[in-house]
Amino acid sequence: MNTSTADHPKCFTRRVVAAAFTVLMSATAACVRGAPSQAPHVWLLRGAVVAVQDSSVRVRHKSGQVVVLMLDERTTYFVHKKPAPSGLLKVGARVMVDVQRAGGIDRAVRVQISETRSP
Numbered sequence: 393m394n395t396s397t398a399d400h401p402k403c404f405t406r407r408v409v410a411a412a413f414t415v416l417m418s419a420t421a422a423c424v425r426g427a428p429s430q431a432p433h434v435w436l437l438r439g440a441v442v443a444v445q446d447s448s449v450r451v452r453h454k455s456g457q458v459v460v461l462m463l464d465e466r467t468t469y470f471v472h473k474k475p476a477p478s479g480l481l482k483v484g485a486r487v488m489v490d491v492q493r494a495g496g497i498d499r500a501v502r503v504q505i506s507e508t509r510s511p
Contacts, residue, residue: 432494434501437461441485449500451487461491461500469503480505 437459443450452458469476481487486506492499 432492434490434492437487437489437491439487441481441483441487444481444483449481449503451489459491459498461489461498463500467500467503469505471505473504476505 437451437453439451439453439459441449442452442458447463449461449463450458451461463478467478469478469481471480481503488504488506489500490502492501
């Protein structure tokens with residue numbers, strides 16, 4: 393009489409449960425991580441302001457690349473680490489900007505104005 397462990401009902405049940413558990417954990421891990429392009433991403437931009445409009449600012453990085461940032465009511469402005477009015481953001485100003493990228497749009501979260509240079 394052949395009594396291999398593969399034919400045993402308890403062994404088969406354990407294998408099925410182990411396989412189901414592995415599939416469930418893999419699916420859970422994939423859901424937790426989410427889509428990386430959808431998660432907001434914050435980064436720092438340093439450069440000089442080349443244009444200012446009501447709802448956007450263009451900043452030239454030292455590499456020469458010009459980055460367009462959206463401005464809104466949540467954007468905060470600082471000079472010497474103290475709150476400042478948005479009116480101090482002018483062409484020629486050196487800035488450090490905390491930028492939040494979400495949905496392919498870059499938004500200025502915090503703008504630190506260092507100095508103003510003539511354009």
